[in-house]
Amino acid sequence: MYGSLFRSIDSSTLVEHVRAASKGDGEIAVIDVREQKAYAEGLILLSTNLPLQRLELSVATALPRLHTPIVIVDRHGELAAQAVERLHALGYQDLAVLDGGIERWQADGLPLYSGFNVRSKAFAEHVEHAFATPGITATELFARQAGGDDILVLDSRPFAEYHYSTVPGALSVPGAELVRSVRDIAPAPSTTLVVSCGGRTRSIIGAQSLISAGVPNPVLTLRNGTGGLRLDGIELEYGANRAHSPASEAALDWAQSATEHLVNSPPLTTSAFSALLGDGQRSLYVFDLREADAYAAGHHPLARHVSGGQLLQAIDVHAPVWNARIVLIDDGALVRARQTAYWLEQLGSFEVALMAQPEVPDATAQGPQQVPVRPIKRATVEHVSAAELAEALQHNAPSTPVQVVDLALSPAYRQGHIADSRWALRSELQQLLAQGPGRIVLTCESGQFADVAGQYLVAEQPALASRVQVLTGGNQAWRAAGFPLVASVAQAPADVAHFIDVWTPPQQTVGDLLGAVKAYLTWEVGLLEQLARDPLQAILIRGVRPPSPPAQT
Structure with missing residues (x-):
């Protein structure tokens, strides 16, 4: 059906393979290659989303071993052949396709989920239920604070999310830093600690981490996080900068003793x-x-x-x-x-x-890690510098127009792009070239993905080589050369409807924000019941075990 590069497997065979891997017998990756928005509307919880659009850029870090068995998933098989061809060209050896895609999976009586990072969110709901993690609503929190209770709110998200919007008065303490810093942050055991996030997952895990470590303070989750504040009509704080300080030696000594019992195995030599x-x-x-x-x-x-x-x-x-x-x-x-x-x-x-x-040996690498990309050289594509592109756009002629096509992820495009550039999916490039004469200059955030897309495009249609160029260094180089980028501000749902490459978090919804937040929180709470009905529950979540002896205080 699909040719000689790969085979197809049915739903039951896929389940058997994942069940075996979850018990330590071999390994497997289930990769859904649809765009993120389509994936989030109906997904197999066994799968990970690696969109075909940027597959070559993401696959090296996501799938580091070339002999890992990989099963490709899409809606009903329409993208599978392209995905397999690209993965095979990159050196992957063991490729299969889920026969009939998610439509067949569902027809076989197996469930689909909606959302993103669903397995992690379902796990957090499972943790809250299994540990009976205590919580407090936004209204209850502010009523207790107004009554003089000693309560400290700890925002467990990365600082950038906290800085954008948080609970008024909250302190930024990202989740992995909570136990390390808690004895400095709240030296008095009478202080009640409320752990918050944007919704539920990180506050549940953060609060339960403190409780499991044996912190002497009362610890609560803020139910529904900043989303709960929105629904209760409470104003958020924007631009907060209250970051936790590095843990003192005494706080770190306590945290080390409090977590030693969590993992039995010693550190690697x-x-x-x-x-x-x-x-x-x-x-x-x-x-x-x-x-x-x-x-x-x-x-x-x-x-x-x-x-x-x-x-x-x-x-x-x-x-x-x-x-x-x-x-x-x-x-x-x-x-x-x-x-x-x-x-x-x-x-x-x-x-x-x-x-x-x-x-760690050779721990000398400096600066941010560069995302590895497996060799994919397929054709030579002409590059232009920012200065050359600026001059070409200044003298753009109707008879031989130059069109800048931006392949960046849509949030990055909306945040800043070259004026009059067109955002497009990689799959739309041939259609754009067929619309008229002239050349297109491909760009994106750093230029790396534009180069990949250009190579594939010219390799598939060599006659297009004279009409396709890539901006060296992408939009980053354009800005570094002193040329401006312009932003697109979304005012209505119609402004973002055609950006199908990403799933939009509820608190970034344009339009009915409160409706989106309410629907999201209802969905998240409902994951526990949905998971309980899933015949694959034992594969998806191993279980929850309480820490063995309580940590010292």
């Missing part, structure tokens, strides 16, 4: 880590959980920087391979790593190990 790196039979992900400035000062070349809280929040994106190995790098205290490993082991399907940064 240098030789053990080297053995994992040399094992070609298993996929390996290496994540550095330290703060961004420490990572930038020096890190292992293979390590990607992800804060602990964000790793659990989006584990399907960061580690798509079932039964992969994960190494969590931290400082010598290993507090972040132990917390993260504790939750990942309960989520299931990973073999997790810890490692202290001083143990």
Whole structure:
């Protein structure tokens, strides 16, 4: 049906393979190649979204081992052949397609979910139910504060999210830093700690992490986070800058003792880590959980920087391979790593190990890690500099027009793009070229993806070589050369309707914001019931175990 590059498998076979991987027998990745918005409208919870649009850029970090069995998923098979061709060209050896796509999956009586990072969110709901994690509503919180109660709100999201909007008076303490810093933040055990986020997931995991560590303070989740404030008619605070200070030695000593019991295995030695790196039979992900400035000062070349809280929040994106190995790098205290490993082991399907940064060999890489891209050179594409493009646009002639086509992710395009450039999906390029004479100059955030798209386009149709160029360095180089970028401000749903490449979080909805937030929170709470009805529940979430002895106070 699909040719000789790959085979097709049915729903039951896919379930058998994932079930085996979740029990430690082999590994597998289930990759849905539709655009993110379509994926979020109906997805298989076993899958990870790697859109065909940017597959070549994302696949090296998502699927680091070329022999990992990969199953391609789409709606009913329309994108599978292209995805397999590209993956095969990049060197992947074991490729299959889910026969009939998600439509057949659903017809076979297996469930579909909506949303994004769904497995992580369902897991958090499971945690709240299993641990009976206590919570408080926004209205109750402000009533208690007005009554003089000693309450401190800790926003567990990354600082940028906190800075954009937060609970009035909240302190920024990203999830992986909560236990490390809590004894400095709230030295009096009578202070009630309320952990918040944008919705529910990170506040549940953050609050339960504090409780499981044995913090003596009363700890509550803020039910529904900043979304709950919106629904209760309470104004958010914008532009807050109250960041937690680095943990003191005393606070870190307490946190280290409080988390030692969470993970049984000792940290990796240098030789053990080297053995994992040399094992070609298993996929390996290496994540550095330290703060961004420490990572930038020096890190292992293979390590990607992800804060602990964000790793659990989006584990399907960061580690798509079932039964992969994960190494969590931290400082010598290993507090972040132990917390993260504790939750990942309960989520299931990973073999997790810890490692202290001083143990890491060659930890000398400086600056942000560059996303690796496997060799994909298929054709030569002409490049133009920012100055050359600016001159061409200034002298643009109707007979031989120059059109700038921006392939950036739509949020980046809306934030800043070259004036009069057109946003497009990669799949639309041939159609654009067929509309008339002239040339198109491809750009994107850094120019990397535009170069990939241009190579494939010219390789497939060599006659287009004279009409396709790529802006060297993309929009970043354009701005660096002193040329302006313009923003597109969405005023109504129609302004964003054609941007189908991303799922829009509810609190960024244009139009009925409160309706979107309410629907999202209802959906998130309902995940627990939906998961309970799922015959694959035992695969999706291993279970929840309480920490063994209580931490010292």
